[in-house]
Amino acid sequence: MMDHSDTMSVKDSHVRRVLVIATHAFTQLVRMKVFYFLAIFAVIAIGSNFFNLPQHEGPESAGTEVLRSIKSWSLGAMTLFSVVISIVATALLLPKDVEDRTLYTILAKPVPRIDYLAGKLLGVMMLVFVSLLLMDVLMTAVLHIRTSMVLDQRVAYATELGWPQEAIDSMAAEVNAMGSTWSLQGAVLAVFLRASIMASLALLVSTFSTSTLFTATVSFLIYFIGHFQADARDAYLHVGEVGQGLVAKLVTLLVTLVLPDFQLFNVIDAVIEGQVIPLVTMGKLVLVALYYALFFTIASWFVFSDKEF
Amino acid sequence: MGETTPAVEIRNLVKDFRTSFRKKLLRAVDDVSITIMPGEVYGLIGPNGSGKSTTMKALLGLVAPTSGQCAIFGKDSLKVDSRNDVGFLPENPYFYKHLSGNETLRFYGKLCGLGGSALQERVEELLEMVDLTGARDRRVGGYSKGMLQRIGLAQALIQKPRLVILDEPTAGVDPVGSRQIRDLILKLSEQGITVFLCSHLLEQVQEVCNQVGIIFQGRMVKEGRLEDLIAIEDQTEIVLQDADERLIEGIHGMVERDGRASVVRTGKPRTTLERLFLREISEEE
Ligand SMILES: Nc1ncnc2c1ncn2[C@@H]1O[C@H](COP(=O)(O)OP(=O)(O)OP(=O)(O)O)[C@@H](O)[C@H]1O
Ligand SMILES: [Mg+2]
Numbered sequence: 064m065m066d067h068s069d070t071m072s073v074k075d076s077h078v079r080r081v082l083v084i085a086t087h088a089f090t091q092l093v094r095m096k097v098f099y100f101l102a103i104f105a106v107i108a109i110g111s112n113f114f115n116l117p118q119h120e121g122p123e124s125a126g127t128e129v130l131r132s133i134k135s136w137s138l139g140a141m142t143l144f145s146v147v148i149s150i151v152a153t154a155l156l157l158p159k160d161v162e163d164r165t166l167y168t169i170l171a172k173p174v175p176r177i178d179y180l181a182g183k184l185l186g187v188m189m190l191v192f193v194s195l196l197l198m199d200v201l202m203t204a205v206l207h208i209r210t211s212m213v214l215d216q217r218v219a220y221a222t223e224l225g226w227p228q229e230a231i232d233s234m235a236a237e238v239n240a241m242g243s244t245w246s247l248q249g250a251v252l253a254v255f256l257r258a259s260i261m262a263s264l265a266l267l268v269s270t271f272s273t274s275t276l277f278t279a280t281v282s283f284l285i286y287f288i289g290h291f292q293a294d295a296r297d298a299y300l301h302v303g304e305v306g307q308g309l310v311a312k313l314v315t316l317l318v319t320l321v322l323p324d325f326q327l328f329n330v331i332d333a334v335i336e337g338q339v340i341p342l343v344t345m346g347k348l349v350l351v352a353l354y355y356a357l358f359f360t361i362a363s364w365f366v367f368s369d370k371e372f
Numbered sequence: 373m374g375e376t377t378p379a380v381e382i383r384n385l386v387k388d389f390r391t392s393f394r395k396k397l398l399r400a401v402d403d404v405s406i407t408i409m410p411g412e413v414y415g416l417i418g419p420n421g422s423g424k425s426t427t428m429k430a431l432l433g434l435v436a437p438t439s440g441q442c443a444i445f446g447k448d449s450l451k452v453d454s455r456n457d458v459g460f461l462p463e464n465p466y467f468y469k470h471l472s473g474n475e476t477l478r479f480y481g482k483l484c485g486l487g488g489s490a491l492q493e494r495v496e497e498l499l500e501m502v503d504l505t506g507a508r509d510r511r512v513g514g515y516s517k518g519m520l521q522r523i524g525l526a527q528a529l530i531q532k533p534r535l536v537i538l539d540e541p542t543a544g545v546d547p548v549g550s551r552q553i554r555d556l557i558l559k560l561s562e563q564g565i566t567v568f569l570c571s572h573l574l575e576q577v578q579e580v581c582n583q584v585g586i587i588f589q590g591r592m593v594k595e596g597r598l599e600d601l602i603a604i605e606d607q608t609e610i611v612l613q614d615a616d617e618r619l620i621e622g623i624h625g626m627v628e629r630d631g632r633a634s635v636v637r638t639g640k641p642r643t644t645l646e647r648l649f650l651r652e653i654s655e656e657e
Contacts, residue, residue, distance in 0.1 A: 076485055079482075079485070080482075080483060080485075083479070083482040083483060084483075087468075087479055090470070090471075091468065091470055094470040095470075163466045164462055164464070164465070164466055165466060165467055165468055167429075167432075167434060167460070167462040167465075168460065168462060168465065168467070168480065168524070168527060169480075169483065170432075170433070170434060171432045171434065171455060171458070171459075171460035171462075172455060172480060172483045172484055172531075173452050173453060173455040173456045173483075173484060173485075174452070174455075174483050175452045369436070371434065371435040371436060372429075372434055372435070
C-alpha cells in the first residue's frame with residue numbers, strides 16, 4: 064500500500080524484500096529435502112575414524128594420522144556438498160521460476176529485479192551456511208572426542224616412559240594442533256566463501272542460460288578451470304615474456320578479474336596438515352570472495368534487467 | 373492527480389518478438405493504444421495469439437515495448453514504482469508448490485511491504501473472499517485449476533491495488549466458479565477498482581465490462597463503450613410469455629399494416645448453454 068512504502072525508507076524496503084525472497088528460497092530448498100545429505104555426511108565424519116586404522120604406527124605417534132584423516136574426509140565432503148549445493152540449487156531456482164511463470168507474479172509486484180536476484184543468491188548462501196554449520200558441529204565433536212582419546216593414550220604412554228613434563232606438554236600441544244583449532248574453523252569459513260563464489264557464478268550463468276543442466280555444467284566447468292587457471296596463467300606469462308609483456312599482463316589481469324583463482328583456497332589443505340592460517344590470509348580470502356560475489360551479482364543484474372519473459 | 377490521470381495509458385504500443393535464430397521478427401502487438409479511466413472495467417477480446425497477453429505484460433513491464441509507452445496511474449511501466457498500485461493475475465497462473473495457500477498470500481503480501489497483523493488480517497479477508505479458507509493450509513501444489521485461479525486472484529489483490537489486470541481469469545474454471553469470479557469482478561468494480569481483463573468468454577465480458585476493445589493480429593480493430601458497440605439501434609425486441617398463435621398472428625398483421633416496419637424473426641428464445649448448465653447444477657444440489 065502506498066502509505067506503507069512511504070513511511071519506509073527506500074534502503075529498508077530493499078533489505079526487507081531481499082530477506083523475504085531469501086527466506087522463501089531457503090524454505091523452498093529445505094522443503095526439497097536437501098538436508099538429507101547431512102546423514103551421508105554424518106556417516107563420512109564418523110566413518111573417517113576407521114578409514115585409517117593406525118595398527119602399523121608405533122605408540123609414540125599413534126593417533127595423529129586418524130585426526131588428519133577425520134579432517135581430510137570431513138573438509139573434503141564439506142567442499143563437495145557445498146559446491147554441489149550452491150551450483151545446483153542456484154541453477155535450479157531461476158529457471159524454475161521462469162518455467163512455472165511464478166516469476167511473472169513476483170515481478171508484477173513492486174520488486175526490483177536486483178532484489179529478486181540478490182534474494183535468491185542469499186537464500187542459497189543461507190542454505191550452504193546452515194549446512195556447513197551443522198557439518199562443522201559434527202566434525203568438531205568427532206574430532207574433539209578423538210583428540211582427547213589420542214591425548215590420553217599418548218600421555219599415559221609418555222608418563223610410563225618417564226618423559227619430563229616439558230616434553231609431555233610439547234607433545235600434547237602437537238596433538239592438539241592436529242585437533243579442532245581456530246584455523247580449522249577458518250578452513251570451514253574458506254569452504255563457505257568458495258561455495259558463495261560458485262553460487263554467484265551459477266547465478267550469472269543462469270541469467271542467460273535456459274536450462275538447469277546447462278547452468279550446472281558450465282558452472283562446474285568454470286569451477287575446475289578455476290583450479291588450473293593460476294597454472295595456465297603462469298605458463299602463458301612465460302610464453303608472453305618472450306613476446307609482448309604488457310599485453311600478456313593485461314590479459315592475465317582481465318582473466319583474474321572475471322575468473323576466480325581457486326588455488327587461493329589451498330590453505331584448507333594446510334589446515335588439514337595441522338598448520339595455522341594467518342589472519343591476513345583469511346582476510347584476503349574474505350575480500351576476494353566478496354569481490355567475486357559482488358561482481359557476478361552485478362553482472363547477473365545487467366543481463367537480467369533486460370530480460371523478457 | 374486524481375480523476376484526470378488514467379489508470380492505464382498505453383500509447384502506440386508496438387512489440388516485436390524475435391522468432392527462432394533467424395532474424396525474422398514477429399509483430400505481436402501493432403500500434404495499440406488503450407486508455408482506461410479509474411473505475412472502468414475494460415475487456416480486451418480477440419482470438420488466440422492476437423497479442424492480448426503481450427499487451428498486458430508490456431503494461432506490467434515484463435516485456436519492454438519495441439516502441440510506444442505504457443503507464444499505470446501516470447507512472448512509466450518500466451519503472452518499479454508503477455507496480456505499487458497494480459495487481460496481476462497471469463494466464464494459467466502457477467505458484468510455488470511447496471507453499472500453502474496461506475503462505476502464498478503472505479509471501480506476496482510481504483513483497484509488497486506488508487507485515488504483522490495487518491498482513492494476516494488481509495490474508496484472512498482474501499481467503500474468505502475467494503472461498504479458500506478450507507484449503508488455506510494445503511499445499512498449492514495440490515490445488516485444482518479453479519483453486520489456483522482463485523488464489524491467483526487473491527494474490528493480485530493483496531496490497532489493495534487500485535488497478536487489477538486479469539489475463540483470462542476464468543480460463544479452465546467451471547461455470548459455477550466462473551460465475552463467482554465474475555461476481556468478484558463486479559464487486560471490485562463497485563469498490564471503485566479499475567479492472568483490465570481479457571477473456572474468451574464473450575458473454576462474461578459483456579456482463580462485467582463497460583469498455584471493450586477487440587484486438588486482431590496485434591491491431592485494435594474496434595474499441596468503445598460496450599453499450600454503444602452492441603446496441604442495434606434500428607431494432608426492437610419483444611419477448612412474450614404464454615402468447616398463443618392468434619396473438620402472434622395479430623402482431624404480424626399490425627406490423628404489415630404499419631408498412632414501414634418489418635418482422636426480422638420470431639421464434640422461441642433459447643436459453644444459453646451457460647444458463648442451462650447452471651440451472652441443472654443447482655437442481656442437482
Ligand atoms: N516470448 C515470446 N517470444 C516469441 N513470441 C511470442 C512471445 N510471447 C508471445 N509471442 C507471440 O506473440 C503473439 C501474441 O501472443 P499473446 O500471448 O499476446 O496472444 P494472446 O492474445 O494472449 O493469445 P491467447 O488468447 O492464446 O492467450 C503470438 O503469435 C505469440 O506466438
Ligand atoms: Mg494470452
